[in-house]
Amino acid sequence: xxxxxxxxxxxxxxxxxxxxxxxxxxxxxxxxxxxxxxxxxxxxxxxxxxxxxxxxxxxxxxxxxxxxxxxxxxxxxxxxxxxxxxxxxxxxxxxxxxxxxxxxxxxxxxxxxxxxxxxxxxxxxxxxxxxxxxxxxxxxxxxxxxxxxxxxxxxxxxxxxxxxxxxxxx
Amino acid sequence: xxxxxxxxxxxxxxxxxxxxxxxxxxxxxxxxxxxxxxxxxxxxxxxxxxxxxxxxxxxxxxxxxxxxxxxxxxxxxxxxxxxxxxxxxxxxxxxxxxxxxxxxxxxxxxxxxxxxxxxxxxxxxxxx
Numbered sequence: 001x002x003x004x005x006x007x008x009x010x011x012x013x014x015x016x017x018x019x020x021x022x023x024x025x026x027x028x029x030x031x032x033x034x035x036x037x038x039x040x041x042x043x044x045x046x047x048x049x050x051x052x053x054x055x056x057x058x059x060x061x062x063x064x065x066x067x068x069x070x071x072x073x074x075x076x077x078x079x080x081x082x083x084x085x086x087x088x089x090x091x092x093x094x095x096x097x098x099x100x101x102x103x104x105x106x107x108x109x110x111x112x113x114x115x116x117x118x119x120x121x122x123x124x125x126x127x128x129x130x131x132x133x134x135x136x137x138x139x140x141x142x143x144x145x146x147x148x149x150x151x152x153x154x155x156x157x158x159x160x161x162x163x164x165x166x167x168x169x170x
Numbered sequence: 171x172x173x174x175x176x177x178x179x180x181x182x183x184x185x186x187x188x189x190x191x192x193x194x195x196x197x198x199x200x201x202x203x204x205x206x207x208x209x210x211x212x213x214x215x216x217x218x219x220x221x222x223x224x225x226x227x228x229x230x231x232x233x234x235x236x237x238x239x240x241x242x243x244x245x246x247x248x249x250x251x252x253x254x255x256x257x258x259x260x261x262x263x264x265x266x267x268x269x270x271x272x273x274x275x276x277x278x279x280x281x282x283x284x285x286x287x288x289x290x291x292x293x294x295x296x297x298x
């Protein structure tokens with residue numbers, strides 16, 4: 001910030017247009033600022049994950065609600081049928097992680113905006129991060145440990161098991 | 171001059187789209203927490219999952235689902251608008267026009283979704 005901005009004479013001549021290069025040195029980004037680079041990464045993540053989530057969620061809504069029997073088709077067998085396919089496991093896992101991180105970062109921004117007391121902000125964000133972690137871990141474990149063909153104590157297939165379990169058991 | 175207010179942002183398109191984005195975002199976030207929990211019941215038992223997911227299949231919840239999808243579709247389309255404002259050279263110049271496009275697309279999408287969702291619901295509904 002020596003030669004390039006030596007002509008910056010704000011605010012005497014008013015505010016320069018963005019990207020004019022005539023920026024007052026006190027507004028220049030410093031490489032040592034780590035919180036600045038975190039906020040920059042968070043800003044970029046919101047755009048990238050947001051674009052991905054539009055596709056992930058629209059397809060999720062289409063497949064679950066708009067085709068077949070719509071809302072009435074959703075039951076244990078329907079979920080089991082989808083997660084028998086690794087593509088849908090990966091789809092739901094990606095959707096879970098991106099949506100939770102996107103939503104948690106959005107809530108973090110809102111808390112920072114409205115909670116003025118340091119301790120209030122700290123408490124709200126602690127609760128937020130704790131619940132987000134619990135939900136992400138729980139959801140991930142459910143997708144990976146899901147067992148579609150449940151047996152009862154007698155070793156028989158349970159009543160609501162999806163139809164493809166019949167052939168898997170025999 | 172038709173403009174009488176002395177501000178570019180407050181009370182205008184930019185501010186209201188931001189308010190809408192926040193409110194829908196918070197609503198979707200809390201639904202997401204509930205939705206991961208209800209889906210997790212597949213690890214408890216098929217009966218538990220079917221009982222709880224059955225709660226989504228009554229007329230009041232159907233209206234709630236239309237509201238939820240309305241929030242998601244607005245947040246999605248307005249989010250694309252935000253990306254264009256940030257990354258497209260002409261984004262800031264056309265941000266208002268893009269908001270009207272967002273609202274028009276939202277209306278068309280929601281009309282189609284509402285009709286389809288209600289028809290599918292009525293088809294398989296056993297009554298109260």
